[in-house]
Amino acid sequence: QVQLVESGGGLVQAGGSLRLSCAASGHTFSSYNMGWFRQAPGKEREFAATISRSGGSTYYADSVKGRFTISRDNAKNTVYLRMGSLKPEDTAVYYCAADRSIVVATTPDWYAYWGQGTQVTVSS
Numbered sequence: 001q002v003q004l005v006e007s008g009g010g011l012v013q014a015g016g017s018l019r020l021s022c023a024a025s026g027h028t029f030s031s032y033n034m035g036w037f038r039q040a041p042g043k044e045r046e047f048a049a050t051i052s053r054s055g056g057s058t059y060y061a062d063s064v065k066g067r068f069t070i071s072r073d074n075a076k077n078t079v080y081l082r083m084g085s086l087k088p089e090d091t092a093v094y095y096c097a098a099d100r101s102i103v104v105a106t107t108p109d110w111y112a113y114w115g116q117g118t119q120v121t122v123s124s
Contacts, residue, residue, distance in 0.1 A: 001026070001113070002024050002025060002026050002028070002029065002032060002098050002113050003024065003025040003026070003113070004022055004023070004024055004025075004096050004097070004098060004113060004114065004115035005022065005023050005115055005116070006020060006021065006022045006094065006095065006096050006115045006116065006117060006118040007020070007021050007022075007023070007118060008020040008021050008118060009094060009118030009119045009120045010119075010120070010121070011121045011122075011123065012086055012120070012121070012122055012123070013086075013122070013123050014086060014087055014088055014122055014123065014124050015085060015086065016086050016122070017082070017083060017084045017085075017086065018083045018086065018120060019080060019081070019082045019083070020036070020080065020081040020083070020094055020096075020118060020120075021078055021079075021080055022034070022036075022078065022079045022080075022081075022096030022115055023076075023077060023078050024077045024078070024079070024098065025077070026077070029074055029077040030053055030054075030074040031053060031100055032053065032098040032099060032100055032113075033050060033051065033052055033053055033098070033099045033100075033101070033103075033104045033105070034050065034051050034070075034072060034079040034096060034097070034098055034099075035047065035048075035049065035050035035051075035096065035097045035098075035099065035105070035106070035111055036048040036049045036050070036068075036070060036079075036081045036094060036095070036096055036097075037094070037095045037096075037097060037108055037111075038090075038092035038093065038094045038095070038120075039092055039093050039095070039117075040089075040091060040092040040093075043092075045095070045108050046061065047061050047106045047107065047108070048060070048061050048063075048064050048068060048081070048094070049061070049064065049068055049069075049070035049081060050070065050104055050105065050106060051070045051071065051072050051079065051104075052104050054074075055071065055072050055074070057104055058070050059104060059106055061106075063089075064083075064090075067083065067084050067085045067086075068081060068082065068083050068084070069081070069082040069084075070082075079096055081094070081096075083120070086120075086122045087122060088122045088123070088124045089122075090120060090122050091120060091121050091122050092119075092120060093117040093118065093119050093120075094117060094118050094119075094120050095114055095115055095116075095117045096114075096115045097111035097113060097114050097115070098111065098112070098113040098114075099111045099112060099113075100112070
């Protein structure tokens with residue numbers, strides 16, 4: 001089992017940048033694929049980015065491709081989401097999630113472990 005704690009959210013103007021971090025407990029972090037999802041008020045949770053165990057494969061939602069970068073440091077048990085060129089429509093609670101399956105999944109149902117979320121608000 002893994003426990004996840006996100007940090008780094010906040011209020012930023014449109015066009016600005018933020019870096020989210022997700023710290024994982026335990027010493028098997030490198031056995032998990034890691035994902036970032038987000039949920040805006042009144043909307044379903046949606047995929048943003050995911051990264052494989054080794055960090056060798058990454059996938060992005062079309063809505064964030066070219067603006068967001070997911071990365072991980074297995075020595076620090078941490079996954080990051082660098083967000084740039086932020087837009088008001090990026091406003092949401094951002095969650096990191098962990099999954100041990102073979103598939104690097106882009107849907108929330110695949111992920112067994114979730115953090116508590118961190119709020120990102122982008123003002124226009």
